Amino acid sequence: xxxxxxxxRYLITVTGKKLTVTCSQNMNHEYxxxxxxxxxxxxRQIYYSMNVEVTDKxxxxxxxKVSRKEKRNFPxxxxxxxxxxxxxxxxxxxxxxxxxxxNEQFFGPGTRLTVL
Amino acid sequence: xxxxxxxxxxxxVPEGENLVLNCSFTDSAIYNLQWFxxxxxxxxxxxxxxxxxQREQTSGRLNASLDKSSGRSTLYIAASQxxxxxxxxxxxxxxxxxxxxxxTGTSLTVIP
Numbered sequence: 001x002x003x004x005x006x007x008x009r010y011l012i013t014v015t016g017k018k019l020t021v022t023c024s025q026n027m028n029h030e031y032x033x034x035x036x037x038x039x040x041x042x043x044r045q046i047y048y049s050m051n052v053e054v055t056d057k058x059x060x061x062x063x064x065k066v067s068r069k070e071k072r073n074f075p076x077x078x079x080x081x082x083x084x085x086x087x088x089x090x091x092x093x094x095x096x097x098x099x100x101x102x103n104e105q106f107f108g109p110g111t112r113l114t115v116l
Numbered sequence: 117x118x119x120x121x122x123x124x125x126x127x128x129v130p131e132g133e134n135l136v137l138n139c140s141f142t143d144s145a146i147y148n149l150q151w152f153x154x155x156x157x158x159x160x161x162x163x164x165x166x167x168x169x170q171r172e173q174t175s176g177r178l179n180a181s182l183d184k185s186s187g188r189s190t191l192y193i194a195a196s197q198x199x200x201x202x203x204x205x206x207x208x209x210x211x212x213x214x215x216x217x218x219x220t221g222t223s224l225t226v227i228p
Contacts (some may be wrong), residue, residue, distance in 0.1 A: 033216070042120075042220035043205070050214060058215055059117075090159060103148055103209065105216065107160040 002027045004108035006091050012114045013081055021076045021111050031078030031094040032074040033058070033105070034066065036087040043090065050075055050096075081115040087110050118210055119145045120225045122219035129196055130227050137191040137222045139206035144184045147209040151180050151191050152219070154203045163204075164191070168211070 005026045013019055024033065033048035035058075045058030049068040063085055065077040074093075078085060091108040119142040129135050139149070148167045152160040163175045164180040166189070172181040179192040193200060203221040210217075 031214070035218075040220065043207075043218040045215050045217075048214060056214065093162075104162055104165045105150060105160075105207070106162065107152075109159045110157075 002106070004093050004106055006089075006108040008111060009109065010112050012116065014116050015082055016080050019078050019081060019113075021078075021089060021091075021113070022073045023076065023105075023108060024072050025074075025091075025093040025106070026072065027093060027095065028071065029093035029105065029106075030071070030096045031103075032068065033092045034064070034074070034076045035090045035092065036060065036085075036109075037090060038087050046076070046089075050053055062092050081113075083115050086113060086115045118146075118208060118217040120208055120217050120219040121207060122204075123140060124221050124222060125220065126223040126225075127138075128225040128227060131196060131198060133196050133226075134192070134194050135196055135224070137193070137204050137224070139189040139191070139219055141187045141189075141208050141217070143210060145165060145211045146184060147211050149180075149182055149189050149208045150216075151178075151189075152205045152207065154205060160205065179206060186199050193224075196224075198226045198228050201226050 007022045030051045034046040035043040037043045044060045046067040048056045089111045092105045093107045121140045150165045166182045168220040203223045205221045207218045214221040
């Protein structure tokens with residue numbers, strides 16, 4: 001089944017304790033992205049990657065890191081989490097190239113992070 | 117920076133009614149626009165994708181239109197059903213760059 005998976009789905013941690021949220025897709029998509037969703041603010045893009053070893057900042061990159069060493073994986077790293085990073089996080093992927101599904105984004109189920 | 121607005125924030129309709137959800141964007145130089153559905157506590161499900169060269173897309177009871185010059189898209193839902201209750205989000209990608217910009221969504225409730 002074609003899908004985007006995220007782990008963990010729920011995470012409660014404390015300020016300053018480094019954490020990684022994994023994202024994996026099995027659709028051979030070039031484009032991958034991370035978003036955070038907060039009430040009243042909608043989804044905001046954190047980082048995105050056009051392909052392996054190519055990453056770029058979105059609208060709200062502060063406090064986050066990403067890496068793209070393999071095409072299928074795009075982990076989100078919080079080196080020193082703070083309470084203002086408490087949010088619902090989504091990973092998404094998208095194919096590049098012509099065709100019906102050009103640039104259509106497919107989303108993972110979300111990771112709810114609480115930083116105490 | 118692209119600003120995307122969805123009005124109303126919430127909408128409640130009786131079952132069977134036809135309805136229109138609105139999405140407005142400030143920068144008309146878009147590459148494409150995508151409509152999503154989000155159920156409570158769940159991820160986003162893609163509904164329709166409209167490329168900048170297209171005027172509309174249809175899937176079943178859903179029809180999305182795009183008017184770039186006025187910076188607007190509408191999602192038309194025909195014969196609404198209780199199962200349509202969800203939050204509907206629109207997202208745009210600009211011609212320049214590779215970022216996506218989302219609206220804050222319209223929460224739809226269809227009353228049986």
